[in-house]
Amino acid sequence: MSNVLVTHADEPIGRRIVKLLFHDPRVGRIFAVGDGSPPRAFDRFLSGSDPRLRYARVDLAKHRPVADLFHSTALRESEIDTVVHVPRHGAPAAQSAPIVAGLAERTAETRLVLQHCLETATVRSLVAIGSAFVYRLPPGNANRLGEESELDLDPDVAPEIRSWIDCDMILHGEVHNDRLRVVLLRVPTVVAAGGYVYLSPALGGRPGLRLRALGYDPICALVSDKDVARAVQAASHARSSGIYNIAGSEAVPLSVLARWTGRSSLPAPGPVVRWVAAGARLLGAETARVASHTLCYGFTLDTSRAERELGFRPSDRIGLARAGDGALRVETAAI
Amino acid sequence: MSKEIAFSPDEASLGELLASGSGEPALGRDPFAEVVEIDPFLERLDSVRTRGRVLGAAAAPSPGPARQAPAREPGAARPEAPRSWTTVPLPRRRRARTPALGEIELGEPRGWLDRLVGEEDRRRLAALAHLVEGEMPFDRYGFSPETTRQAFPFFHALYRAWFRVRSHGHEHLPQEGAAVLVANHGGLLPFDGAMGVIDVLLHTNPPRLLRSMVDRWAGSLPWINVFFARVGQVVGTRENFTDLLDDGQLVLVFPEGIEGIRKPVTQRYRLQSFHVGFVEQALRARVPIIPMAFIGSDDQAPILYDAKRLARRLGLPVLPITPTFPWLGPLGLLPYPVSYKIAYGEPLAYHERFGPEGAGDARLVRYLANQVRRAVQLLVDRNRS
Secondary structure (H helix, E strand, O other): OEEEEEOOOOOHHHHHHHHHHHOOOOEEEEEEEEOOOOOHHHHHHHOOOOOOEEEEEOOOOOHHHHHHHHOOHHHHHHOOOEEEEOOOOOOHHHHHOOOEOOEOHHHHHHHHHHHHHHHOOOOOEEEEEEEHHHEOOOOOOOOEEOOOOOEOOOOOOOHHHHHHHHHHHHHHOOOOOOOOEEEEEEEOEEEEOOOEEEOOOOOOOOOOOEEEEOOOOOEEEEEEHHHHHHHHHHHHHOOOOEEEEOOOOOEEEHHHHHHHOOOOEEEEOHHHHHHHHHHHHHHOOOHHHOHHHHOOOOEEEOOHHHHHHHOOOOOEEEEEEEOOOOOEEEEEEEO | OOOOOOOOOOHHHHHHHHHHHHHOOOOOOOOOOOOOOOOHHHHHHHHHHHHHHHHHHHHOOOOOOOOOOOOOOOOOOOOOOOOOOOOOOOOOOOOOOOOOHHHOOOOOOOHHHHHHOOHHHHHHHHHHHHHOOOOOOOOOOOOOHHHHHHHHHHHHHHHHHHOOOEEEOHHHOOOOOOEEEEEOOOOOOOHHHHHHHHHHHHOOOOOOOEEEEEOHHHHOOOOHHHHHHHOOOEEOOHHHHHHHHHOOOEEEEOOOOHHHHOOOHHHOOOOOOOOOHHHHHHHHHOOOEEEEEEEOHHHOOOOOEEOHHHHHHHOOOOOEEOOOOOOOHHHHHOOOOOOOEEEEOOOEOHHHHHOHHHHHOHHHHHHHHHHHHHHHHHHHHHHHO
8 A cells, every 4th residue: 555645736737646545445545735725636536534535735845835735644654665656747837937057947847846755755656747749750750769769958949849859868867776666657649528728839838829830730649538547557557667667559730730729820931930939038928839949750659668668558539529609629539 | 642852872772763653753743644525516416325225125125236346354354356467468459551452342443533533543542551450540650542543543644644654563563462672763752762652552462551761851841741751651660660661561672761762863773872771670670672664753743952051051951953943943853754664583581591580690781782782772773774
């Protein structure tokens, strides 16, 4: 029976993970932390005199609150042995969050969580969600990428992707640690029922018009939020450590995905997209709307390692369904 | 209660201090000890629920089973899980397969494009739709059966009328399972690859889609890269190659690469040196190598001179001077209406003799690549004469 700490549990993927772990008989207590107030979905789990789930608000980008978290009575008494680190992905405002101690907020959070996992004697496993957009993409509409594929270490890479690469490398450095089992799950664009899309540098944030490079329509690997939660569950119970690609069976071009998720994309010549992106960055606007000039080339992921070592296979199908308002939206359903 | 920490060089006292604080946070505040904010909406909802339950209890004596889990005493063992967590063997990955022509149920023609195509060809195109998994209109490489259906009449017209393709040796193409087709390359624009795809589609049952490995440079071209992907062509990276073979597909490679299409007219039908990666892939995946010859491709745009230095400065792989280019502008790049001949040789089953471990032997791989080159050259020479 393992006790689990889940970070950013108030955001959509974190919520999904907490729900799945709550119904897992192999999991004892769950400690969920997030930025905001506890999600309404947790009401049932938090009720009772001795709930299995406990929730706290913690700013994971700052050293003191994270230290307080890992030294808290509840965590020490429960002997947390697994930490699930979910990066920030829900709120669009967070994408332009201030830099903390010279690092992007996402990087600072990952570094602090890893550091405290290493320092806390009871913690044996760290399962972290990373992004598959860290790979260097060879020219081409679609590329099959494995875990050994090259990372994009180009200094001109977009800041959004840069922070993912930094997190990836921070965790990669501890993959062979003897005491702490580190599992990094690289996930592509995550879609959820109702047309929601997460962790996509091109489509993240609020719905609306996006610019994309004219003449390119890269293929986007997809995975459902439920499958991400299942992968985290499998990784937290597995014995192996390492880096795993996690993806569903489906892949669609960027233009189609944008249409399905209510984010229409406008093709514009590459230089125009670059100028608009630079202008948006100067003005502090949401860069996700114009950052897609870096995403001319698409990819899909080879998930055979996760299948072999974690026993993970996508269980959800992603497709189109007609919503209540009559509009066609992306939907996920069990295979 | 706040604890005052006095800095002391005595390590023992610090240890006692840390050990004694088992009931309190060692440092700072305890985030789990704080009262979590409750959304006022939920408070209202709770009050409504409570009132409703009381009223409902008064009206109906039996409210039915509650959905909430039964309360447990603190410290009591958790009830056993209703589900057992046994390891379930994972099903094998589905391989890309198409049904035979007789199994296809053909609908009414859709639009004027369908009317240009015969019924049998429509069946072949319909079979390709089975390469796409589930309800998705694309496979993981961006292949779209719909785009292929729309592009087919144009390329079919090129196949029949412009290049007047004749072919033989189709019996060497496997009905199912992966194979690597290795061919000579020529003609500036890759119409040889396109004719190969059409020929394989028209002469196999079940119909098979030939996946050509295209050069990375083509993958970077706007629109071109999208079109290639939609009609099933894939950028030639090692991972893509491996994945297609694992998926049981027919893969066409031109191991000469760019050198093949930019060779001058004096070198036509003389194979340039081969890249060897395809042999490694074939050995690893345990699939046969099928030599393939295109006759006509080297005549469709004879290169008189290749301005390599200027091409390098412009970032182009080739900048040719042909009898029509650059004199006629972009129109000069169009292929001449030469007659094509496509020949398939006997499969070379190196994988049976050397196995996957042979892929790690660089000398063996180079030797086998030369053997394949010789086989393709023989096929070309035989069919030219």
